[in-house]
Amino acid sequence: MLASTSPQNLTHSHIRKLDLTRDLDQVADLIERCFPIHLDYDGQTYIKEMRKTARDMRLLGWLSNLSDLSSNKAPGFIWEEEGRIVANLSMIPFKDQGKEICLIANVAVDQEYRRMGIARELTNFALAFLRRIHVSQVWLQVRDDNPAACRLYRSTGFEAHTVRTTWRIRPSKLASYAETNEKRIYLRRRLSEDWREQQQWLGLAYPSTIRWNLPVNFNRFEPGFLQSFSNFLDGVHLRHWGVDYGGEFSGSITWQKTKNYANNLWLAFPEDRESLVLPYALNKLMKRLSGRRPISIDYPKGRFEKEFEALGFENFRSLIWMKQSL
Numbered sequence: 001m002l003a004s005t006s007p008q009n010l011t012h013s014h015i016r017k018l019d020l021t022r023d024l025d026q027v028a029d030l031i032e033r034c035f036p037i038h039l040d041y042d043g044q045t046y047i048k049e050m051r052k053t054a055r056d057m058r059l060l061g062w063l064s065n066l067s068d069l070s071s072n073k074a075p076g077f078i079w080e081e082e083g084r085i086v087a088n089l090s091m092i093p094f095k096d097q098g099k100e101i102c103l104i105a106n107v108a109v110d111q112e113y114r115r116m117g118i119a120r121e122l123t124n125f126a127l128a129f130l131r132r133i134h135v136s137q138v139w140l141q142v143r144d145d146n147p148a149a150c151r152l153y154r155s156t157g158f159e160a161h162t163v164r165t166t167w168r169i170r171p172s173k174l175a176s177y178a179e180t181n182e183k184r185i186y187l188r189r190r191l192s193e194d195w196r197e198q199q200q201w202l203g204l205a206y207p208s209t210i211r212w213n214l215p216v217n218f219n220r221f222e223p224g225f226l227q228s229f230s231n232f233l234d235g236v237h238l239r240h241w242g243v244d245y246g247g248e249f250s251g252s253i254t255w256q257k258t259k260n261y262a263n264n265l266w267l268a269f270p271e272d273r274e275s276l277v278l279p280y281a282l283n284k285l286m287k288r289l290s291g292r293r294p295i296s297i298d299y300p301k302g303r304f305e306k307e308f309e310a311l312g313f314e315n316f317r318s319l320i321w322m323k324q325s326l
Contacts (some may be wrong), residue, residue: 010125010128010129010132012121012125014079014080014081014121015077015078015079015080015121015122015125016077016078016080017074017075017076017077017078018074018075018076018077018078018088018090020053020057020075021057022057023078023085024050024051024053024054024057025051025054026078026084026085027050027078027085027088027106028047028050028051028054030085030086030087030088030108030110031047031050031088031106031108032047033108033110033111034108034109034110034111035108040261041260041261042260042261045260045261074091074129075090075091076088076089076090076091076106076126077089077091077122077125077126077129079109079113079118079121079122081113086109086110086112086113086118087107087108087109087110087113087118087119087122088106088107088108088122089104089106089107089119089122089123089126090104090105090106090107091103091104091105091126091130092104092105093135094212094213095212096137096212099136099137100133100134100135100136101135101136101137101138101139101212102130102135102137102138102139103138103139103140103141103213104123104126104138104139104140105140105141107119107122107123107140107149119149119152120152120155120156123152123153123156124156127156127157127324127326130326131326135326136325136326137323137324137325137326138158138323138324138326139161139213139321139322139323139324140153140158140321140322141319141320141321141322142319142320142322143317143318143319143320144163144301144318144319144320145318150320150322153322154322156324157324158322158323158324159322159323159324160320160321160322161209161210161321161322161323162207162209162210162300162320162321163300163301163302163318163319163320163321164210164298164299164300164301164318164319164321165298165299165300165301165305165315165316165317165318165319166296166297166298166315166316166317166318166319167296167297167299167308167313167314167315167316168262168294168295168296168297168313168314168316169294169295169311169312169313169314170293170294170295171286171287171289171292171295172286173312174282174283174286174311174312175310175311175312176283184245184246185243185244185245185277185280185281185284186243186244186245187241187242187243187281187284187285188241188242188243188244189240189241189242190223190240190241190242190252191223191242192223192224194223194242194249194252195221195222195223197249197268198221198252198268199218199268201251201252201268201269201270202218202221202266202268204270204271205266205267205268205269205299205300205303206218206266206298210321214298215256215258215260215264216256216264216266218266220236220238221238221240221254221266223240237256237257238254238255238256238257239254239255240252240253240254240255241253241254241255241281241285243269243277243278243281245273245276245277250269250270250273250277251267251268251269251270251273251274251277251278251281252267252268252269253265253266253267253268253281253282253285254266254268255285255289260296261293261294261296262293262294262295262296263292263293263294263295263296264295264296264297264298265285265295265296265297267297267299271303274303274304275304275307278304278307279307279310279311282311283311296316297313301318
């Protein structure tokens with residue numbers, strides 16, 4: 001069905017660029033049908049924002065030329081059957097260390113049109129377009145419980161890079177942990193001299209290759225008045241704690257206020273002490289956060305997993321980060 005994906009002549013009888021002035025309502029409906037949005041507060045918010053954008057864009061009909069494939073910009077591509085949108089692929093541009101990269105997201109195909117190769121064709125079409133505009137790297141995220149999607153993306157040239165798990169809990173729901181060794185663990189205000197090791201341990205838990213898509217800038221964690229004042233002016237709300245074990249600095253926890261369903265915790269611990277120190281540190285911290293909004297932690301899959309479960313955290317989802325260099 002693919003007519004041409006050459007850089008000079010990118011055409012397809014069913015695929016066209018997403019038109020922001022007229023397609024967003026249909027795409028929102030499609031995403032709601034294909035994904036369990038009703039189980040995800042942030043997903044529901046995303047759909048509401050998409051519908052609001054659709055209303056706003058209808059007032060700007062003069063922007064309809066955005067659907068022209070000759071442009072080097074595209075918010076995504078849709079697949080049409082008899083004038084109806086039955087599949088979607090979104091593209092989100094990023095920059096990582098000065099390089100143009102792209103995240104493919106919201107790949108959705110209506111139930112009655114699945115197993116017809118549409119998702120693969122959309123993906124290949126998008127990759128051809130991204131090559132044409134000289135994007136150096138493309139990423140996407142797939143749930144680890146969706147092996148069919150993993151096989152599809154591998155067949156188009158993607159390779160698994162890492163797997164990340166999102167853990168969630170309400171502070172008041174944290175399970176009590178045995179008090180052995182707890183008296184030797186002290187939660188305190190983070191000190192300036194903790195910063196060097198905190199940076200190193202953050203690098204282990206949140207490698208530089210994935211930071212471009214995290215909802216945080218770790219440079220804002222740097223101690224000092226100037227950075228704190230900059231955070232205040234920019235509306236960035238952070239609180240930092242250091243964790244001592246037997247009088248030795250053994251990790252740090254940063255709380256980040258968000259506008260999403262849950263606030264975030266960012267953990268910086270050496271792996272050899274993590275299982276010994278972190279459960280008790282979280283117990284102490286959650287008592288201070290008790291009654292507040294849910295907490296979310298992004299962490300490498302398999303790391304600290306048994307301890308998270310023992311503490312009562314819910315495995316909200318695990319995503320395979322897949323990458324392809326163009």
